[in-house]
Every structure is written in C-alpha cells, then in structure tokens.
Amino acid sequence: MDVTQFFKAPSGPASMKRKMAAEPSDAALKRLRNDEDNDNDEFNGDEDDDRFMHGDGLTEAHRNLLDIVDSAEEAPATIDLPTLKRYVLKLEKSITRNEEMRVRYPDDPLKFIDSEADLDEDLHNLMGVSAAPELYPNLVSLGTVSSLMALLEHPNADIAIATIQVLSxxxxxxxxxxxxxxGEEGMKALVADLMGHQILDVLVQSFSRLDEFKDGTDDKQGVFNILSVVENLISVDPTIAEKVVSSTTLLTWLLSRIGMKQFDSNRQYASELLAILLQTSRENRLKLANLGGITSLLKAISIYRKRDPKEADEVEMMENFFDALCLALAEPEVKTTFLEEEGVELMIIVLRERKLSRMRALKVLTHSMTGEGGAACSNRFIDALGLKTLFPIFMHKGLKAYKKAYKSHSDSEEDEHVLSILASLFKTSTPENRLRLCIKFSENEFEKVERLLELHEQYQARVHAADMQFERDRIAREEAGGYDGDEEVDAADMRYLNRLDKGLFTLQLVDLVAGYLCTQASEDLVREHMAFLLNRKGKDFDLFIKVLEEYAENTGDATSETNSERALILTVVEKLQIISSS
Structure with a gap:
C-alpha cells in the first residue's frame, strides 16, 4: 500500500509559495452561496424532516468551509514564546509517536497512518512562527532544527516535502x-544553525528522491521549495552562494534542469537561482565554465533566436539565461570558452533574427567585449561580419515595426549597448579591423557620422533637462533651510547619479566613439565632415572634450596609476585638443 496518498494536500501553482489559510477564500464563499441556492430550490417539508432526523443538514461544501473557519479560529492571533514552545513540544511528541508506531507496525501502514497525519499537521502549524523571527533563537535553543533535519529524511516523502515547506x-x-x-538577528541565528546541521547537503540530496514529473504527487512543489530555501539562505548570508557550489552538486543539477526543453516553473526558478549564484563569486563562474555551463546556456538561448517566449514567466526565464551568461563573462577565462563555443556568432544570429531576444544579445556582446579578454571577442565580432548586423540597429532601421511588435522595447537601452560595443571595438580591435570599422562611418555619404551627432544632441538635451530640474529642486531646498555638510556632499553625488540615469553615460559613449573616430590618422574625410557639421551649428570638438573630461574624472580611481580606462579616455581628449587647436 502507498501510504503517501493519505497525506497529500491540494497542490497549488508551483510558482507560488504555499501559505496557511487564514480565512475562507472568495471561491469557497461563492461555492457556498451556490450550494445554498440549490438547497432552497429543492427544499420541502418531508425531505427537510428526513434530513434533520438522519443527519446534520450540511452539504459536503458546508462542512469543508466550516473546517476552514474552525482552523483559522484556532490559530493564535500572535506568536509569543509560550505559543512557540507549545508548537515545538507538540511537534516533538508527534515525531516520537510516529517513530514508535512505525517501529511497532513496520508492515502495516494503517496502524501508523494517524500518527503521520498528526505529524503533518504539527509541521504546518510551525509555519506560523515565521510571523515572529525574533523568537528564532528560542527555536534554535529548543533543538527544533535537529528535528527538522531528521524529518527531511523521513521515509514518507510527503513528510519530507512538508518539512522543506516549513523551512521555506x-x-x-x-x-x-x-x-x-x-528579527534580523533571529533569522541569522536560524540560518547559522541550519548551516551547522549541513542543510545544503541534505537539501541537494533530496532532489534524488523527488520525481517532479510524476502526476498526483507534491514532488514538483517540493523541488520548488528546495530552490526557495537555498535562495532564502543566500539572501541572509551571501557567502552561502559559494559554499553551496563548492560543497554540493547543486550547480550540476541546475545546469541539467535548465537543459530540459519544456518550460515550467521549476526550470524558470533554476535559471533564476543560477544567475544568483554567479552574481558575486569568481569561483562559481569558473566552475560553471568547467562543468560545461556556457554550452548549456548557449543551447538554452539558441531556442529564442527564431521564436519568442510564449508567456511572461518564460520571458523571465529567457532573461535569466542571458543574465547568467553576462555575469559569467566577467571572467577572462569564460570569455575564452565563450569564443570556443562560438558564442559571438550565436549573438550575431540572434541580432539578425530581430526577435525579443535581440536586446539581450546586445547586452551579452557588451559584456563579452569589456574588460580583460574582451579584445578577442571584439575582433571575432568584426571577423564574423557583425558590423553588417550592428549598424542597421545603430541607424534605427526597421525600429518602428520592431517597436510595434515589442511594446516593451527601450530605445535608450539599445542605444547604450550599441554604443558600448562600438567603443569597445575602437579600443581593442586590431589596426586592420579598426580600419574596417572606420570605413563603415564613411559609407552612404557619412550617414553614420550624422547619426552620431543626432545622438549627441538628443542625450545632451536629456542631461540638460535633468540639470535644470536638479537646480530647481536645489533652490527649493535652500529656501526650506538648505543642506548641512553631509547632505551637500550627498546631493552632489545624487546629481551625478541622476545625470547618469537620464542619459549621461550614453552621451559619454557617443562622444567617446566620435573622439576615437576623429583621432584615427587615416580618417581625414570623416574628421573633416564631422568638423563641417559641428561648424554649421557654431560648435567644434570642444563639445566632445568637455564631456570626455568629466567621463575620465569619474572613471575608476583617479589616484590609481593603473587606471587604463581613464588613460584611454584622456588620450582621446589630448588628441582632440591637438586637432581642435590646429
């Protein structure tokens, strides 16, 4: 006999955490009203007499509803220490009783079925303690964590699943x-105790006993809650992200799970947790590459080169794939693997297909060309004829139709990524490839040069508007009493951050690309056309110089002698000053 079938709670959507029912739902009340209407239609004296003589006069729906109300009424309004101790004592008694009955009747599930039901109920009652995290140290001192860890390996998988839900x-x-x-200190104490009991090992091992694709079980929800517990632990102590990868097989499991083609909530959660694990740890990123994770991510992404996600949750999963790849590309070793797996070529194909994933592919290319190891990706991009695909995006060709198909498209975000790619290509390409890049700007009567100046004017206007608004707010603040010393420093920082948010960074990239273009020795025609367009509006190269000087000043550590990015920008500034004064 399969005893687990007696303990199944109704399974809800796997993408939502299950909560204790606090009051009857609207759906339950609606069903009750419908049942009452049906009862009134069929009501007659004789039948009513029989019903009250032989029963309680309630339909099954009525009884279920009353059970829900009764359970809500029994739950305490607040959780205090005596209530916590009562919950823990009741749980310990249920654990002991269940163990005794299982030992006494190992081959007769009907004999220990009641004790298992009591245990399941007491576990769910313990979830109410989450309303009082300041009591968690008491939970630790009472030894509850040890009991919960033991229940994770309970012979009945549903008890283990219920325990995982409690931990979640x-x-x-x-x-x-x-x-x-x-409460925060209480949470830290609980997490520390869980870690001391090797919670990560036990949770990851639990994957092997759960079959999330088996109908009629809560295993799918159990897997979801395991991922939830791991994420929760990391949110309390970020160092756990590195520990769980180094000490368990979680990363291998995640890569296997995202490799499945069918979309579901657990595959989505696996993609999200993967991105979380890569956020701050170089070791995790390198291990991802060593486990073939870059190949897995590229395969998962390749599906979306010709089709769009079918629903919002799948869109989020697709974005998680791209985000994880971007995070991994922070390491030069991963960039090498990315090149070997033809990641640059795949991103170019994604751009060419003009699907929803286009913006994400631009983001991946931006990360691949930035920092140490980025030069190889820049040169591969040009060698793979990426410029042919990139410049139509730069020129906004077909943008109207694209925005009609994808309402969420952001022009400013796309401009930032395209310009970042162009800046990287100028900075790190070989002389031969840089020449190919410059030639592109002289094509079609210098239309791309004119586009650069359009972008400069567009983003300069946005930054100017932000400055004007900030100045109005500053004057209003001074009239209201002014700033103290610390607030004045904070206000200056806030002003710069606000300018960045309104488009200053994109403006800086525009002017950096223009500066690179004008200072190439072989590009006299491009430089002359740029000067002609600026002169027509009463301006000169000083327009770029002022923006780039501020860019250099705020790039990296100004006191560092090894700030290569700042040095590159200042080199462009010096060359522009020479051209401007000649």
Whole structure:
C-alpha cells in the first residue's frame, strides 16, 4: 500500500509559495452561496424532516468551509514564546509517536497512518512562527532544527516535502524585509544553525528522491521549495552562494534542469537561482565554465533566436539565461570558452533574427567585449561580419515595426549597448579591423557620422533637462533651510547619479566613439565632415572634450596609476585638443 496518498494536500501553482489559510477564500464563499441556492430550490417539508432526523443538514461544501473557519479560529492571533514552545513540544511528541508506531507496525501502514497525519499537521502549524523571527533563537535553543533535519529524511516523502515547506516559510526573505533588528538577528541565528546541521547537503540530496514529473504527487512543489530555501539562505548570508557550489552538486543539477526543453516553473526558478549564484563569486563562474555551463546556456538561448517566449514567466526565464551568461563573462577565462563555443556568432544570429531576444544579445556582446579578454571577442565580432548586423540597429532601421511588435522595447537601452560595443571595438580591435570599422562611418555619404551627432544632441538635451530640474529642486531646498555638510556632499553625488540615469553615460559613449573616430590618422574625410557639421551649428570638438573630461574624472580611481580606462579616455581628449587647436 502507498501510504503517501493519505497525506497529500491540494497542490497549488508551483510558482507560488504555499501559505496557511487564514480565512475562507472568495471561491469557497461563492461555492457556498451556490450550494445554498440549490438547497432552497429543492427544499420541502418531508425531505427537510428526513434530513434533520438522519443527519446534520450540511452539504459536503458546508462542512469543508466550516473546517476552514474552525482552523483559522484556532490559530493564535500572535506568536509569543509560550505559543512557540507549545508548537515545538507538540511537534516533538508527534515525531516520537510516529517513530514508535512505525517501529511497532513496520508492515502495516494503517496502524501508523494517524500518527503521520498528526505529524503533518504539527509541521504546518510551525509555519506560523515565521510571523515572529525574533523568537528564532528560542527555536534554535529548543533543538527544533535537529528535528527538522531528521524529518527531511523521513521515509514518507510527503513528510519530507512538508518539512522543506516549513523551512521555506521560516527563511522567507519577506520575513527579513519586514523584521525588526531583533528579527534580523533571529533569522541569522536560524540560518547559522541550519548551516551547522549541513542543510545544503541534505537539501541537494533530496532532489534524488523527488520525481517532479510524476502526476498526483507534491514532488514538483517540493523541488520548488528546495530552490526557495537555498535562495532564502543566500539572501541572509551571501557567502552561502559559494559554499553551496563548492560543497554540493547543486550547480550540476541546475545546469541539467535548465537543459530540459519544456518550460515550467521549476526550470524558470533554476535559471533564476543560477544567475544568483554567479552574481558575486569568481569561483562559481569558473566552475560553471568547467562543468560545461556556457554550452548549456548557449543551447538554452539558441531556442529564442527564431521564436519568442510564449508567456511572461518564460520571458523571465529567457532573461535569466542571458543574465547568467553576462555575469559569467566577467571572467577572462569564460570569455575564452565563450569564443570556443562560438558564442559571438550565436549573438550575431540572434541580432539578425530581430526577435525579443535581440536586446539581450546586445547586452551579452557588451559584456563579452569589456574588460580583460574582451579584445578577442571584439575582433571575432568584426571577423564574423557583425558590423553588417550592428549598424542597421545603430541607424534605427526597421525600429518602428520592431517597436510595434515589442511594446516593451527601450530605445535608450539599445542605444547604450550599441554604443558600448562600438567603443569597445575602437579600443581593442586590431589596426586592420579598426580600419574596417572606420570605413563603415564613411559609407552612404557619412550617414553614420550624422547619426552620431543626432545622438549627441538628443542625450545632451536629456542631461540638460535633468540639470535644470536638479537646480530647481536645489533652490527649493535652500529656501526650506538648505543642506548641512553631509547632505551637500550627498546631493552632489545624487546629481551625478541622476545625470547618469537620464542619459549621461550614453552621451559619454557617443562622444567617446566620435573622439576615437576623429583621432584615427587615416580618417581625414570623416574628421573633416564631422568638423563641417559641428561648424554649421557654431560648435567644434570642444563639445566632445568637455564631456570626455568629466567621463575620465569619474572613471575608476583617479589616484590609481593603473587606471587604463581613464588613460584611454584622456588620450582621446589630448588628441582632440591637438586637432581642435590646429
């Protein structure tokens, strides 16, 4: 006999965490009203007499609804220490009783079925403690974590799944967000105790006993909650991200899970957790590459080169794939693997197909060409004829139709990525490839040069508007009492950050590309045309110089002698000053 079937709760959407029912749902109330209407239609004296003589007069829906109300009424309004101790004591008694019954009747599930049901109920009651994280140190001192760890390996998989759900609720990051300082300390104490009990090993091992594709089980929700617990632990202690990768096979499992073609909530969550693991750890990124993770991500992304995700959750999963790849590309070793797996060529194909994934492919190319190891990606991009695909995007060709198909498209974000790619190509390409890049700007009567100046005017206007608004706010603040010393420093920083947000960074990239273009020795015609267009509006190369000087001043550490990015920008500034004064 399969005893697990007796303990199944109704399974909800796997993409949502299950919560204790606090009150009857609207759907339940609606069903009740419908049942009452049906009862009134069929009501007659004789039948009513029989019903009250032989039963309680309630339909099954009525009884279920009353059970929900009763359970809500029994739950305490607040969780205090005596209530916590009562929950823990009741749970310990249920654990002991269940163990005794299983030992006494190992071959007769019907004998220990009641004790298992009580255990399941007491586990779910413990979820209410999440409302009082300041009591978590008491939970630790009472030894509850040891009991929960033992239940994770309970012979009944549904008890293990219920335990995972309890851990998910207790460690929920929303609990931390809403907690007091005492609550935050309580959460840290609980997480530390869980880590001391090797929670990561036990959770990852639990994957092997759950079959999330088997109908009629809660295994799918169990897998979801395992991922949830891991994410919650990392949100409390970010160093756990590196520990879980180094000490368990979680990363291997995640790569296997995202490799499945069919979309579901657990594949989406696996992609999200993968991106989280790569955010701050070089070791995790390198291990991803060593496990073939770059290949796995490229395969997952390749599906979206010719088709779009079918729903919003799948869009999020696709973005997680691209984000994970961008994070991994921070390491030069990963850039090498990316090149070997023809990642640059795939991104060019994605750009060419003009699907929703286009913006994400631009983002990946931006990351691949930035920093150490980026030069190889820049040269591969030009060698793979990427310029032929990039410049129509730069010129906004076909943009109207694209925006009609994709309402969420952001012109400013696309401009930033395209200009970042162009700046990287100028900085790190070989002389031969840089010449090919410059020639592109002289084609079609210098239309791309004119486009650069259009972008300069567009983003300079946005930054100017932001400056004007900031000045109005500053004057209003001074009239209201002014700033103190610290606030004045913060205000200056906020002004610069606000300017960046309104388009200053894109303006800086525009002028950097223009500066590179004008200072190439072989590009007299391009430089002359640029000067002609500027002179027609009463301007000269000083327009670029001022922007680039501010860019250099705020790039990296100004006191560092090894700030290569700042040095490159200042070199462009010096060359522009020479050209401008000649």
């Amino acid at each position: 609720e207790l460690t929920d990051e929303d609990v931390v967000a809403e907690a007091s300082e005492e």
